[in-house]
Structure formats: structure tokens, C-alpha cells
Amino acid sequence: MRVNFTVNGRQQEADDVWEGESLLYVLRERMGLPGSKNACEQGECGSCTVRLDGVPVCSCLVAAGQVEGREVVTVEGLADYAKHRTDQHAGSGCASGACGTTLDSAKRWEAKPSDGRTGEQSELSPIQQAFIDAGAVQCGFCTPGLLVAADELLERNAEPSDADIREALSGNLCRCTGYEKILDAVRLAAARQEEAV
Amino acid sequence: MAQNTRTVPAGTPTNVTQKHNKGGIGESTLRPDGTLKVTGEFAYSSDMWHEDMLWGHTLRSTVAHAEIKSIDISEALAMPGVYSVLTYDDLPTEVKNYGLEIQDTPVLAHGKVRHHGEPVALVAADHPETARRAAAKIKIEYVELPLITDEASATAPDAILVHEGRDDHHIGHVPHPNIVHRQPIIRGNADEAAKRADVIVKGEYTFGMQDQAFLGPESGLAVPSEDGGVELYVATQWLHSDLRQIAPVLGLPEEKVRMTLSGVGGAFGGREDLSMQIHACLLALRTGKPVKIVYNRFESFFGHVHRHPAKLYYEHGATKDGKLTHMKCKIVLDGGAYASASPAVVGNASSLSVGPYVVEDVDIEAIALYSNNPPCGAMRGFGAVQACFAYEAQMDKLAAKLGIDPVEFRQMNAMEQGTLLPTGQPCDSPAPVAELLRRVKARPLPPEKQWLAAGEQADVRALPGGLSNTTHGEGVVRGVGYAVGIKNVGFSEGFDDYSTARVRMEVINGEPVATVHTAMAEVGQGGVTVHAQIARTELGVTQVTIHPADTQVGSAGSTSASRQTYVTGGAVKNACENVREKVLEIGRAKFGSYHPAWATAELLLEGGKVVTDAGEVLADLVDVLEGEAVDLELEWRHRPTEAFDLVTGQGNGHVQYSFAAHRAVVEVDTELGLVKVIELACAQDVGKALNPLSVVGQIQGGTTQGLGVAVMEEIIVDPKTAKVRNPSFTDYLIPTILDTPTIPVDVLELADDHAPYGLRGIGEAPTLSSTPAVLAAIRNATGLELNRTPVRPEHLTGT
Numbered sequence: 002m003r004v005n006f007t008v009n010g011r012q013q014e015a016d017d018v019w020e021g022e023s024l025l026y027v028l029r030e031r032m033g034l035p036g037s038k039n040a041c042e043q044g045e046c047g048s049c050t051v052r053l054d055g056v057p058v059c060s061c062l063v064a065a066g067q068v069e070g071r072e073v074v075t076v077e078g079l080a081d082y083a084k085h086r087t088d089q090h091a092g093s094g095c096a097s098g099a100c101g102t103t104l105d106s107a108k109r110w111e112a113k114p115s116d117g118r119t120g121e122q123s124e125l126s127p128i129q130q131a132f133i134d135a136g137a138v139q140c141g142f143c144t145p146g147l148l149v150a151a152d153e154l155l156e157r158n159a160e161p162s163d164a165d166i167r168e169a170l171s172g173n174l175c176r177c178t179g180y181e182k183i184l185d186a187v188r189l190a191a192a193r194q195e196e197a198v
Numbered sequence: 199m200a201q202n203t204r205t206v207p208a209g210t211p212t213n214v215t216q217k218h219n220k221g222g223i224g225e226s227t228l229r230p231d232g233t234l235k236v237t238g239e240f241a242y243s244s245d246m247w248h249e250d251m252l253w254g255h256t257l258r259s260t261v262a263h264a265e266i267k268s269i270d271i272s273e274a275l276a277m278p279g280v281y282s283v284l285t286y287d288d289l290p291t292e293v294k295n296y297g298l299e300i301q302d303t304p305v306l307a308h309g310k311v312r313h314h315g316e317p318v319a320l321v322a323a324d325h326p327e328t329a330r331r332a333a334a335k336i337k338i339e340y341v342e343l344p345l346i347t348d349e350a351s352a353t354a355p356d357a358i359l360v361h362e363g364r365d366d367h368h369i370g371h372v373p374h375p376n377i378v379h380r381q382p383i384i385r386g387n388a389d390e391a392a393k394r395a396d397v398i399v400k401g402e403y404t405f406g407m408q409d410q411a412f413l414g415p416e417s418g419l420a421v422p423s424e425d426g427g428v429e430l431y432v433a434t435q436w437l438h439s440d441l442r443q444i445a446p447v448l449g450l451p452e453e454k455v456r457m458t459l460s461g462v463g464g465a466f467g468g469r470e471d472l473s474m475q476i477h478a479c480l481l482a483l484r485t486g487k488p489v490k491i492v493y494n495r496f497e498s499f500f501g502h503v504h505r506h507p508a509k510l511y512y513e514h515g516a517t518k519d520g521k522l523t524h525m526k527c528k529i530v531l532d533g534g535a536y537a538s539a540s541p542a543v544v545g546n547a548s549s550l551s552v553g554p555y556v557v558e559d560v561d562i563e564a565i566a567l568y569s570n571n572p573p574c575g576a577m578r579g580f581g582a583v584q585a586c587f588a589y590e591a592q593m594d595k596l597a598a599k600l601g602i603d604p605v606e607f608r609q610m611n612a613m614e615q616g617t618l619l620p621t622g623q624p625c626d627s628p629a630p631v632a633e634l635l636r637r638v639k640a641r642p643l644p645p646e647k648q649w650l651a652a653g654e655q656a657d658v659r660a661l662p663g664g665l666s667n668t669t670h671g672e673g674v675v676r677g678v679g680y681a682v683g684i685k686n687v688g689f690s691e692g693f694d695d696y697s698t699a700r701v702r703m704e705v706i707n708g709e710p711v712a713t714v715h716t717a718m719a720e721v722g723q724g725g726v727t728v729h730a731q732i733a734r735t736e737l738g739v740t741q742v743t744i745h746p747a748d749t750q751v752g753s754a755g756s757t758s759a760s761r762q763t764y765v766t767g768g769a770v771k772n773a774c775e776n777v778r779e780k781v782l783e784i785g786r787a788k789f790g791s792y793h794p795a796w797a798t799a800e801l802l803l804e805g806g807k808v809v810t811d812a813g814e815v816l817a818d819l820v821d822v823l824e825g826e827a828v829d830l831e832l833e834w835r836h837r838p839t840e841a842f843d844l845v846t847g848q849g850n851g852h853v854q855y856s857f858a859a860h861r862a863v864v865e866v867d868t869e870l871g872l873v874k875v876i877e878l879a880c881a882q883d884v885g886k887a888l889n890p891l892s893v894v895g896q897i898q899g900g901t902t903q904g905l906g907v908a909v910m911e912e913i914i915v916d917p918k919t920a921k922v923r924n925p926s927f928t929d930y931l932i933p934t935i936l937d938t939p940t941i942p943v944d945v946l947e948l949a950d951d952h953a954p955y956g957l958r959g960i961g962e963a964p965t966l967s968s969t970p971a972v973l974a975a976i977r978n979a980t981g982l983e984l985n986r987t988p989v990r991p992e993h994l995t996g997t
Contacts, residue, residue, distance in 0.1 A: 034238070035247075036238015040414065040463070045928055046927055075238065076236075125233070125236060130236075139895055140414065141722065142242065168936070170935045171936045175935075176410075176412055176899075177899045178899050180902070
């Protein structure tokens with residue numbers, strides 16, 4: 002079957018998709034977006050977390066056909082997604098907790114093309130930068146899923162407590178870090194976000 | 199099914215150049231691969247892609263021990279989209295087995311299968327689902343055999359042999375062919391010393407089978423090359439060890455098997471053995487097409503060895519003034535169907551079985567069994583973990599019996615620099631065991647009943663069991679427990695434990711640049727960060743390129759045994775020092791006549807310049823190196839070790855030791871049998887923290903793996919069928935962010951004069967003491983004996 006959907010702001014079309022294929026497989030093996038990770042493919046580890054119409058989901062549990070006509074944001078598009086959100090809400094603050102990105106506004110942005118695998122992207126989202134700065138990246142396999150989940154948390158809760166962070170990230174397994182530095186990273190991103198407002 | 203439509207070419211972690219980074223050793227320099235990892239662009243082994251590639255799949259045995267009567271592949275081969283189906287009969291040479299030390303592991307089962315999940319056949323197809331479905335159509339006729347599942351069934355006089363006709367070098371000294379290796383250690387006279395004891399405690403302990411559970415699944419891409427060889431992009435811990443095992447099976451000379459490390463999503467020992475490497479190469483060579491294999495999580499639990507489960511029988515004595523008199527122990531490790539690293543695990547378990555304590559009279563025996571359980575091998579802590587669980591429980595028992603504080607009791611018996619280990623080897627570097635314990639004990643305790651912090655209403659999220667199944671704190675009691683451990687660093691027992699580094703220095707775009715090329719597997723530990731820090735420190739440059747790890751440079755040894763920063767770090771330091779000398783020679787030849795200091799002063803490279811030790815600048819590196827490049831590849835070794843005597847266990851077997859202590863604070867809901875670890879504080883001596891941020895990250899991660907095995911992690915093998923019951927992240931539980939407490943870390947830096955920069959391997963030690971500290975805290979809270987790990991609710995509620 003053919004699936005039409007939007008990935009990181011760009012219209013995509015996948016042909017000859019087998020009905021049993023997951024969104025994760027289509028992203029990784031057909032779209033050339035391997036950032037969403039295949040750690041368990043059972044919906045247990047959160048490494049493949051993407052946003053589907055704004056909602057974080059395990060892309061391994063979503064059948065490709067289910068995304069027809071919908072919006073997907075992966076870790077590859079996180080920086081531009083965050084930038085767009087900032088532009089959208091410049092000066093308005095997020096204290097009300099009602100500052101999520103609407104579907105309409107999500108449709109009006111498009112991820113910039115990256116120059117392949119050199120890592121020379123122009124800028125990172127605050128949560129991406131915070132993960133690097135806090136030492137929250139070790140092997141990095143859990144990182145993309147954690148980033149998508151943490152970014153969504155900070156979008157709806159600008160000042161999360163530690164209990165809030167733990168609750169929001171409890172679906173994302175990490176085997177390397179012991180989570181302490183991941184907590185540090187989310188706190189750091191939240192603090193920087195507050196400074197910026 | 200259709201071919202892939204993806205257009206992004208295969209990649210490997212590319213040359214990682216961090217510009218404008220000033221970080222030398224001792225600084226918390228950030229990872230050079232960090233940006234790639236947070237943008238999703240870092241190419242892990244499962245991300246490899248090649249035009250026109252096929253997908254490989256492994257068919258695995260559904261029974262644990264059986265003769266194979268027949269294999270019928272015809273239906274699978276006839277499926278559209280299937281390119282190849284391979285069995286044992288298709289192996290191209292007489293070499294059909296591999297193994298780290300003993301070549302007892304079949305590439306594909308022949309004649310019989312020895313454990314549940316053993317590879318039997320391979321399929322290559324144009325879609326992973328086609329490959330899986332084709333594999334399901336292969337018909338195998340098994341005739342089941344009796345099972346060897348424990349020490350009693352393995353060593354029974356009429357026991358069926360897991361491996362008939364063994365001819366490895368351990369067979370001469372083991373009491374039974376179903377024992378892989380046995381290492382006794384006899385020192386002093388434990389029976390005589392026992393007579394001086396005022397109290398004697400005995401204990402039997404059971405350590406469950408833990409899994410490394412690295413997140414990046416076993417995977418890689420094999421690409422056939424024009425010269426009849428193959429290129430393999432794979433996640434591994436030791437490229438050259440893989441190569442040594444792969445090439446003979448393929449019937450290729452090693453230079454025709456070119457290996458490149460692709461991104462590794464964690465390892466923890468689970469990638470020391472081969473998994474899909476040979477399988478992918480066989481399929482690629484047979485089909486003439488690139489073949490990618492990616493295990494799913496279910497298969498991953500069968501695709502790598504696990505931590506040895508163990509039974510440990512201990513006896514300790516002490517005088518009433520608190521001095522240990524003697525120790526006797528027997529440690530039985532279940533190695534499963536194939537040897538893997540079992541011999542070395544036995545050596546570690548026996549030589550470290552006393553722990554970081556002074557005990558002069560010991561009678562020690564450690565063995566590893568062959569059985570029909572899943573194969574076990576390397577995992578973080580490597581034999582020292584199981585022993586630490588037992589000896590630390592014994593310390594608490596002795597202290598309680600003597601009425602002495604458990605930390606004081608440990609401190610009274612703590613080893614220190616100069617102490618002889620049970621192998622007769624003196625510990626010739628700092629051993630701050632008592633100090634590490636003092637530090638974790640001195641830390642203020644977290645406040646009681648934190649779940650009430652918000653007021654009178656309990657915040658159930660902070661209670662044992664969390665939101666799902668807690669009471670409101672009625673049955674919750676607190677406990678505090680301590681533990682300390684000793685781990686060896688590097689490969690022991692006479693192993694030629696070397697590493698190789700190639701360092702090049704040249705001017706690129708008007709700047710001096712160093713390139714570091716090693717075959718070290720970066721598995722997440724941060725070795726690439728540290729190598730760049732070492733090069734900056736030794737060569738005085740800002741720009742350092744870390745070349746991708748491959749087999750085009752000499753072996754770096756394994757990323758295991760906490761050895762890479764020591765050994766490959768040492769190799770990089772050594773190569774840099776030699777490059778520096780060459781650079782200075784060039785400088786002397788070019789500019790020596792301009793300033794007498796070139797000949798007389800001690801010269802350094804700093805800030806891109808040649809300077810005297812008094813700080814006087816003699817030349818810019820750019821001017822010295824203009825038109826020339828210095829390029830050296832050198833091997834580097836740590837001090838030699840020697841084998842343990844097979845009868846007495848005596849010998850200078852280890853090169854360095856690493857020490858960590860933990861204090862665990864737990865809350866236990868005694869009604870529901872639920873445990874919440876509130877805090878797990880660690881103090882560790884790292885010799886010298888080359889990158890403090892990474893050091894703390896390693897310690898916290900290791901601590902969490904120890905926490906996991908204390909309260910939740912276990913591969914459950916059905917004792918009647920030897921089948922694995924829980925091969926999924928649904929049923930094999932690893933700690934989530936909700937299960938993991940705050941982990942404050944106290945880092946000591948007491949230099950080891952024998953090591954580069956004084957450093958000490960750090961990765962494993964925190965995994966040792968974390969588990970017994972949590973167990974001690976649960977015992978402290980509940981008063982229960984708890985002699986097995988992990989602790990499950992039924993152990994706490996007696997149901």
C-alpha cells in the first residue's frame with residue numbers, strides 16, 4: 002500500500018508498504034530516518050518515541066497505515082520543531098501550561114535539510130544541548146526517544162518537579178547512565194528555558 | 199514485497215573532529231559524538247544500509263538439548279523473496295566452531311543442540327518479515343536428550359557429557375568433563391585458623407542470571423568485496439578478537455575480512471562473544487549481496503551470553519575483638535552450554551572471593567559448569583560480582599553476631615596498600631577501603647518518610663510500588679545497608695594485554711591537527727573523549743580527529759575489564775610521547791640554531807607551540823610541521839601478570855585493583871513485599887579522573903545495574919526444560935527512572951604510580967558493591983535473611 006504522511010514538516014510518500022510494517026520500520030528503512038531507535042520493538046523501552054499529531058508514541062507499536070494523513074516528528078526534526086515553537090510563542094511564556102504546539106502551527110513548519118551525517122547542524126534544541134552539556138549521553142541509543150519525550154514534557158510543563166520528570170520519562174529505558182544525568186539535563190533545559198523567557 | 203526505497207547511503211560514525219575544544223585530561227570535556235547522538239544521525243550498527251541489501255534471519259532451536267535427526271529447508275528456499283538458506287552442511291571449511299578461549303561453539307548446530315535458542319539455520323531474503331516467515335518454514339526433527347541443569351546433574355557419575363571428546367587445555371585438571379575450569383586457592387591453613395575463631399558463620403547464597411540488556415540490538419552489515427573477501431560493519435567490544443574467530447570459519451585470510459566498528463548501543467560484556475558476525479558474512483558471501491542482520495529484543499536474549507548465575511557456599515570466622523580468622527568458600531558458576539569466558543570468570547571469582555579484607559588463612563574453590571542452560575560469559579564485574587554479594591552478606595552476619603557496627607567491622611579488617619591477596623600477590627597501590635566506607639557512612643541520611651514531605655497527605659508516587667499498587671505508607675519500614683568491593687582491572691593470569699595506537703600530526707588548513715587511530719570499541723564509555731583529551735594534553739593542539747575504529751590498525755584489546763582507558767589510553771599517551779619527540783627533532787633540525795634552548799631545555803608542546811619547561815616559546819607547531827607529517831603506530835603493554843598455580847592458586851595474576859563502596863537506603867512495604875531504593879550513595883577511588891563528568895556517569899550507571907540485580911533483574915530458566923521464560927523487556931525488568939534513586943558520588947583520586955596518569959579502571963567496581971548494599975538495607979529493614987538475588991515480593995512477604 003501507499004502511505005502519505007508528514008514527517009518533520011515535509012510531505013512524504015511511502016510505496017509498497019506491507020500492511021504489517023510499523024511506523025518505526027517505515028521511518029528507519031524507507032524514509033532514511035534511523036534516529037528513532039529499534040531497541041525492543043515491543044513498546045517497552047521508549048527508544049523509538051516520536052510525536053504523532055503532537056502526542057508521544059512508541060513508533061514500533063504504530064502500524065504504518067495508521068499514520069495516513071498525519072503528522073510525525075522524529076528526533077531528526079526536534080531542533081526545528083522546538084525553534085518553531087519558540088517563534089510561535091515568543092514573549093508569551095508557558096506558565097499556564099497551555100502552550101503546546103497546535104496541529105495547525107505544526108503544519109506550517111518544515112525541518113531544514115541536514116547535511117548528512119556530519120553533525121554540523123546549525124543549532125540544537127534546548128533539550129538536545131542540555132543532554133550534551135549534562136553528560137546525559139553515553140552509548141546514546143536511548144537518547145532520541147528520551148529527547149522526544151522530554152521535549153514534550155517541557156512543552157506542557159515548563160517547570161517540572163523531579164517527580165514530574167520521572168513520571169514523564171518512566172517509559173524510556175536507559176541502561177548506561179543511571180538516569181541521574183538525564184534528570185540533570187531536563188532540569189538544565191527547564192532552567193535555560195525560564196531564563197530565556 | 200518491495201525493495202527498500204530509502205536513499206541515504208550507509209554510514210559509519212564519521213571522523214569526529216571537535217573544533218575549538220580546549221579540553222585536556224582532568225577536564226569534563228564533552229563527548230565528540232554527542233551532537234550526532236542527540237540529532238539521531240549517529241550510525242549504530244542497526245542503522246547500516248546498503249543499496250540492494252538483503253536481510254538475514256537466524257532460526258534457533260526450540261529445545262535445550264536434543265539430537266538433530268533432520269533439517270528440511272525446501273519449503274523455505276522456495277518462498278518468493280528468499281535468496282539463500284544455510285545450515286551446518288553449507289559451512290565452507292573444516293573450521294565449524296569458534297570461541298573466545300575454547301573453540302566449542304558451533305557456527306550452526308551440527309548433530310545436536312545444547313541450549314534453548316541455539317542457531318540452527320540462516321535465511322537471507324529481501325524483507326526482514328520474509329526472512330522470518332521463511333525460517334518458520336524450515337522443518338527440524340529433534341530427539342530430546344536428558345538435561346544437565348545444575349552441579350548435581352553435571353557431575354553425577356553417569357552424567358551425559360555436554361561436550362564429548364573435549365581436548366582443551368583445562369580438561370587435564372578438572373574433576374569432571376562437565377566442569378569447564380576449576381581454580382582452587384589455598385593459603386595458610388584455614389582449618390587450624392578456624393580454631394582461633396570465637397564465632398563462625400556459614401551461608402549459602404544464590405545469584406540469579408543477569409542480562410547485559412544493552413539497548414542497541416546485535417546487528418551489522420556484511421558487504422562482499424570484489425577480491426572475494428568481505429567488509430563487516432558491526433557493533434562489538436573487540437574487533438580483532440572477532441576477526442581471529444571469523445576468518446577461519448569463512449576460509450579467508452584475515453586481511454580479506456575488513457572490519458569497521460559501527461555505532462555501539464552499549465555492551466557491558468555481552469558483545470565479547472560473536473553473535474551475528476559470521477552469519478552475516480556467510481550469507482553475504484553466498485548471495486554476493488550485502489546482508490544486514492538485526493536481532494529483535496526476543497532474539498537478543500538468545501544472541502549473547504549472560505552473567506553466570508552462581509551458588510556460593512561460605513564460611514568465615516572471627517575473634518571476639520573483631521578480627522577475621524579464616525575463610526572457606528566454594529563458588530559454583532553455571533557457564534551453560536558453551537565455555538565463552540568461563541575459565542577467566544572462574545579465575546576472577548576465586549582470586550577475588552575474599553573481598554577487600556585481610557584474611558591470611560583461606561581455602562577457596564571456584565568452578566564453572568557446562569550445562570544445557572543458556573551460555574554465560576562476560577558481564578560487568580566478571581565473577582567478582584557474585585563473590586561480593588556473598589562475602590558482604592557474611593560480613594554483616596559476623597558483625598551482628600559479634601555486636602559490632604557493620605561498617606566498623608569491615609574497617610577493622612579492611613585491606614590496604616601492601617596487603618597480600620589470597621593469591622600471595624601484594625597490593626602495591628593505594629587501597630582506601632576503610633576510607634571509602636567512612637565517606638559513604640559520613641554522608642547525611644535522606645529525610646525519613648519523604649512521601650509525607652508535601653504535608654499530611656502521602657504522595658503515593660514516592661512510596662514503594664508507586665502509583666500502581668501501594669498502601670499509604672502503613673507497612674513501610676526503612677533500612678540502611680553498606681557494602682564494599684574489589685575488582686581487578688585489565689586482563690589477568692598472564693594474558694598479553696596490549697593495545698595499539700596510531701597517532702599522526704600534521705598541519706591542515708593552517709592549524710596543527712592530531713589524528714588518533716585505534717581499534718578501541720567505543721561502546722558508550724567515553725573512550726573517544728578521553729583519547730582526544732590525552733592527545734591535546736601531550737601534543738598541545740586543540741584539534742584532534744578520532745579516526746573510526748577498524749582492523750586497519752593493530753589490536754586495541756577488548757573494551758571490557760575496565761581496561762580501555764588504562765591500556766588504549768596508555769597506548770595513545772605512549773604514541774603521542776613518541777610523536778612529540780619526532781616533532782621536537784624536526785624542530786631542532788629546522789630551528790635549533792636560532793635558540794640554545796632547543797638543545798638544552800626540556801621542551802613541551804603547549805597551545806600549538808613548542809615551549810621550554812620555563813614557559814619560553816621557541817616555535818609555532820605550524821612552522822615546525824609545515825610540509826611534514828609525523829605518523830607512528832605503536833603497541834603498548836601494562837606490567838605483565840602471571841597464571842595462578844592450578845593447585846595452590848598462588849601467583850601475581852592481576853595488574854591493578856579498583857575499589858568502590860556503597861550505602862543503600864531503602865523503604866520496604868512489608869505487607870506488599872515492595873522495595874523502593876531511596877538513595878544509593880557511592881564512594882570510589884579512580885586514581886585520576888581523566889574526565890570527571892564521564893567518571894561520575896560510569897559510576898552511576900554501574901550502580902544502577904547492581905541495583906537492578908538486587909531487586910528485579912533475572913533471566914528465568916525453567917529447571918525442567920532449560921528454556922528461557924522471560925526473553926522480553928516486558929518480563930525481564932531493568933530499572934526505569936522511577937526505580938532508580940539519586941546516586942550521589944564521591945570520587946577519590948589516589949594515584950596508582952604504575953598506571954598512566956595514575957588512573958584506575960572504573961567501569962566495573964560500582965556494579966559489585968551496589969547489589970549487596972541494597973540487600974543489606976532490605977535485611978536491615980525487614981530482619982529477613984535473604985540469601986538470593988534478586989529479592990522478589992514473595993521473599994519479603996513469605997508467600
